Amino acid sequence: MPPRAPPRRRPAPAAGGPGFGDSARVLLALAALYAAMSLLAYRVIHMRHVAPLGADAPRGNFSEGRVLQHLRRLAVDIPGRQEGSPGLEAAAQYIKGELQGLAARAGPEYRIEVEETLVSGSFSMMFLRHRVTLGYRNHKNIVMRVSSNVSEDDDPSLLVNGHFDSPLGSPGAADCGSCVASMLELSRLLIDSGWVPPRPVIFLFNGAEELFLLGSHGFIKTHRWNRTIRAFINIEASGSGGTDLVCQSGPGSWPSRVYAQTAKYPMANSVAQDMFGIIPGDTDYRIFAEDITNIPGLDIIFVLGGYFYHTSYDTLENLLPGSIQARGENLFNLVKAFTNPMLLKENEISNKAAKDGIEDVGAVFFDYLTWFMVFYSRDISLILHSLPIAIFLLVPLFLKFPNITLMSWFVTLLGFMRGKTEMWNVH
Structure with a gap:
């Protein structure tokens, strides 16, 4: 039997190739977004977005x-x-x-x-x-x-x-x-x-x-x-x-x-x-x-x-x-x-x-x-701020038991947030 030919290796994309171009564009977009948000935050913190009125402003305005x-x-x-x-x-x-x-x-x-x-x-x-x-x-x-x-x-x-x-x-x-x-x-x-x-x-x-x-x-x-x-x-x-x-x-x-x-x-x-x-x-x-x-x-x-x-x-x-x-x-x-x-x-x-x-x-x-304010009571905050922890704890179980429906997990999560433990059997 003739010797088996080794599998051909796919050549790595050369610098400047299609893969490199996509990555560069993503990085440039992220850098531009970061720069724009930094500039916006700087302007807001230093009140550059508020135009001060002069001493000759109308008397019905704060100046x-x-x-x-x-x-x-x-x-x-x-x-x-x-x-x-x-x-x-x-x-x-x-x-x-x-x-x-x-x-x-x-x-x-x-x-x-x-x-x-x-x-x-x-x-x-x-x-x-x-x-x-x-x-x-x-x-x-x-x-x-x-x-x-x-x-x-x-x-x-x-x-x-x-x-x-x-x-x-x-x-x-x-x-x-x-x-x-x-x-x-x-x-x-x-x-x-x-x-x-x-x-x-x-x-x-x-x-x-x-x-x-x-x-x-x-x-x-x-x-x-x-x-x-x-x-x-x-x-x-x-x-x-x-x-x-x-x-x-x-x-x-x-x-x-x-x-x-x-x-x-x-x-x-x-x-x-x-x-x-x-x-x-x-x-x-x-x-x-x-x-x-x-x-x-x-x-x-x-x-x-x-x-x-x-x-x-x-x-x-x-x-x-x-x-x-x-x-x-x-x-x-x-x-x-x-x-x-x-x-x-x-x-x-x-x-x-x-x-x-x-x-x-x-x-x-x-x-x-x-621009606007987010406001909620501390009672609500106990629920909102506990959600990431609850999701973090439930995701491994969701991955281990994929046959259990999402609704069952959601109901269990609600029970967890209420401080109760409930077992649901889904057939």
Whole structure:
């Protein structure tokens, strides 16, 4: 028998052949997709997709340009706003003068009240795992209440808070001159837009946040409007702009749900709240929602450019354009939502349920590139987040017993998710 010829080997595709070309095209497509998504994420994080409006923008719009005019006065013309310094008093008088000017030209449909108050008190708090006891006297707050001309003194109200003092050695352009300047522009917008809030809006310009939250504590303990507050928005900055992140929300899920429904540029992530406890710092949110009272609210903070935080480089020039514009447009929508009587009533129902022992376990939420938000309760999250584990455990069984129908596996999976064990025999 003649010897058997060896099998012919198929030649490998040469470089540049059909196989190589297909792989190269796939790699190029993936690289282009990765580059495009990276560029998109960079633009979103740095607020390049938000066009800031100039100081000459229509009076019915929030304008970053007008905010920067206030900020130049607070962070450039005034040399430092540390507690006890002449600069802090100059900033207080500037804020008060701007608010009084708004009150003087408001229409008859508005009721505008502006006050300068000195607060004193004492309290204890845990800071960096140590108990700190504080006593203070005569710290200055500037307060403005905007309501309709038919509102009552005890009407449920929304508090918008920001501090105008700055840390030692820092001009405090972002922290928190940008907050105060945004509140001045927002209060102007409430009057010039012609929209009359159905429930009062209280603007608290507090002058002692850097010294362990003294200004907010003094307001919430001593001011006559403190018992009317049903929700609050705290504005802060630990960076020079970028994402204006909802870092804390609560108690309960109501504040974050309102935010998810109304923010024009949603920037929120419940993971930030889970991580906030390890940060060696605090905001006035702690006073309003945790330590002193349990008012539901939001803690909204600039987080990009943290290397400027509490340094001499926290200047007007280092603010990221578009950040204040996005913040202002979000704030205006939030003010409209939090003063909606129906939503406030919903909050009262939630509070009553909590007092009756029906606990609001909170929510899981995150935004997608500031386009929209995903929001669901923590109860639902237990199911959604357990699904990958359940599928991972069931796939080997599905491969080992291919004759069992998919419906049977699905029913078994549902039983697993309910915490029950069920055996199904399929014939």
